[in-house]
Amino acid sequence: MSRIIMGIESSCDETGVGLVRLSDDGTVELLADEVASSVDQHARFGGVVPEVASRAHLEAMVPTAERAFATAGLKLSDVDAIAVTAGPGLAGALLVGVSAAKAYATALDVPLYGVNHLAGHIAVDTLQHGPLPSLVLALLVSGGHTQLLRVDDIASKITELGSTVDDAAGEAYDKVARVLDLPYPGGPPIDKAAREGNPSAIAFPRGMTGPRDAKFDFSFSGLKTAVARWVEKTERGGAEVPVNDVAASFQEAVADVLTAKAVRAAKDQGIGTLVISGGVAANSRLSSLAAERCAAAGIELRVPRPRLCTDNGAMIAALGAHVVAADRPVAPLDFSANPALPVDVISL
Amino acid sequence: MLVLAIDTSTPAVTAGIVAVDQAELTTRGDRVTVDARAHGELITPHALAAAETAGVTLRELDAIVCGVGPGPFTGLRAGMATAAALSHALGIPAYPVCSLDAIAADVVKTDNPFLVLTDARRREVYWAAYDAAGARVDGPNVQRPAEVETTVRVAAGDGALLYAEAVGVTPIEPRFPSPAGLVSAARAALLSGAAPEPLTPLYLRRPDAVEPTGRKRVTAP
């Protein structure tokens, strides 16, 4: 007997509803993954505006769910359990998804699971590459997070090895894009410009890589400032800013630090598989450098396709399926969303 | 018909089951908690508790009525997301009502017009004016209490208690929307058999957000 799990995501600026089928053998199959994004509404502000995102979530929630059921060819009554992002994320944004999820679970009389967004980014990989090995290292990189996680069990045990001490990697991309007059969000345009540039043209600093720095933490604030300084100095000198070279050199610095620390952590912890997920995982240099370094170190690399890496409902449905399969406790109907939910709390 | 009424536009988290037809309107069960920080936690449990008191299941409902504000953003959305999802999952219509109209519906009618004022936070009130029969003649608006221009001297709603002096009104009951008030305000639409208007929140304010002007320099010019 297989079970249908509905996943609801609203932690930032994407309203996501996913549907997956959990089979008795524990495999999880993707049936629908519908996302409504408010990213265009944030572009002129250069970052996500929480109130704008929350308004968009309320508008998009039911239409997105309707599309998911239509895509999957399922009825609401087919749902056996619901998982919703309980955190971390923007408080007002989380509240919309959590409120809707409680209502869906109550109306359909099915169990509700409040799950961790970060764990969802890892769980989503099982939709593409099948079950995870028993021990995995995950590198989560997006506009909101940059973390190295040790995953002993996707449904019950995740430990943070390191995280950014200041900006998330994606945030640095957005800020550098602004310095270079490239559009928001900064990831895709910088990646595009970088392909035409020389990654060793400018030696930008590698943050947190000194001998006394925390081994698995990251810092991108200094890099971002270094790029801005370099650009301003060039402009002051009257020269034209070589946008492609700056983008390539910046991107090289980010990819270098992320992959070096990930491979070092894998070796250090004796972990044979690295999963890279989150919006920045789609970055071409990050994935190529990770592939190169993982191959050299004998580490299996798993990167979900870009559509699964960005925030979506499928990742929450996938994590929900693993949580259901592991018989984890159901969330009480009066649970609160937690904007600062720690990563080791996989489900409430 | 059997209606679930919910409202989270004020500090009250309100849910109730109301039976309504052309002749009568009866509250069969309700659950209200005044806690401005618990809308997301309590609204669904309250709807369930109200149904239990009424001795019905959610599957027996014919419609939902939801207060769409005006109300401080975050809490308002908890009730509206709940109403929208319940409507979708149960396959029943959800009718929007202005939450101030729901309060007005519960005001004991005299020969005099009245206001409804609710707390908009940031030292402002949401307000609307009603004639003696309870029909809305102005609003909903959002303003500082001292800027509310009116000759009406009585006002319902929690904003009337908070800003009685500033607005120059005598507070009257009720303070918050009740399930019966919500259904009463939606009664004509409910009984018309027409499709409901979309559930659109009455925010009345634009989001706080500033567009960046040029980029910040990190080096001295």
Ligand SMILES: [Zn+2]
């Ligand atoms: Zn994310």
